[in-house]
Amino acid sequence: MKFDVLTLFPQSFEPIKQSILGRALEKNLISLNLINIRDFSKDKHKKVDDTPYGGGAGMVIKPDVVYDAYKSIEDKNAKVIYLSPQGNVLNQKKVESLSKEEHLILLCGHYEGIDQRVIDEIVDEEVSIGDYVLTGGEIPAMVLIDSVSRYVEGVITKESIEEESFSNNLLEYPHYTRPEVFLDKKVPEVLLSGHHENIRKWREEQSLKNTYQKRPDLLKENNDMIKN
Numbered sequence: 397m398k399f400d401v402l403t404l405f406p407q408s409f410e411p412i413k414q415s416i417l418g419r420a421l422e423k424n425l426i427s428l429n430l431i432n433i434r435d436f437s438k439d440k441h442k443k444v445d446d447t448p449y450g451g452g453a454g455m456v457i458k459p460d461v462v463y464d465a466y467k468s469i470e471d472k473n474a475k476v477i478y479l480s481p482q483g484n485v486l487n488q489k490k491v492e493s494l495s496k497e498e499h500l501i502l503l504c505g506h507y508e509g510i511d512q513r514v515i516d517e518i519v520d521e522e523v524s525i526g527d528y529v530l531t532g533g534e535i536p537a538m539v540l541i542d543s544v545s546r547y548v549e550g551v552i553t554k555e556s557i558e559e560e561s562f563s564n565n566l567l568e569y570p571h572y573t574r575p576e577v578f579l580d581k582k583v584p585e586v587l588l589s590g591h592h593e594n595i596r597k598w599r600e601e602q603s604l605k606n607t608y609q610k611r612p613d614l615l616k617e618n619n620d621m622i623k624n
């Protein structure tokens with residue numbers, strides 16, 4: 397899976413070069429190419445933004461600079477995503493479907509936004525990470541890269557994906573490790589029993605209970621899916 401990111405702040409992407417994704421990058425399971433939009437400014441001061449036509453607050457990123465940055469990638473088959481609070485809200489289903497793409501180009505806005513004309517010209521889909529506004533698209537792009545990369549073969553184990561929260565639209569069961577007793581709290585007996593079927597059943601029950609208590613809306617969604 398290939399990610400190209402168009403951004404004014406390529407340095408912001410250091411956090412996703414660590415740990416699991418760091419290893420995935422090293423093994424070339426995923427690639428991350430950061431393109432600095434500013435490098436495509438023709439202005440002698442490397443200016444990339446200007447005041448909005450019609451007046452109003454903030455600065456708008458110029459369309460030609462973004463277009464030239466995009467053109468430097470040249471892959472007609474890539475899907476171009478603009479991270480924006482106006483987009484479709486990312487969920488696990490969307491993450492899984494994006495992981496089927498071979499090449500994603502992620503466009504990060506900043507300041508007031510990007511001139512609409514270049515968005516209309518190059519963007520296939522707008523994606524939001526939730527109904528709140530951030531200072532830019534960099535953190536949302538990292539959220540997308542992290543969540544999508546987990547589905548790329550070899551990045552994490554298949555079991556981790558199958559058993560995690562939101563697979564089957566349910567939250568995960570609780571986890572325990574050594575010591576057996578911690579602050580007078582004992583690990584649930586069934587987990588020490590070695591009885592695989594009982595453990596499976598217990599985990600299923602806990603998963604349902606967790607979902608019922610914390611995210612009953614997911615159970616309603618499941619119910620609606622069964623009915624339809």
Ligand code: ADE
Nearest residue numbers: 479480481524525530536
């Ligand atoms: N840019 C600013 N806020 C955002 C959000 N919530 N999701 C995606 N991109 C954004």
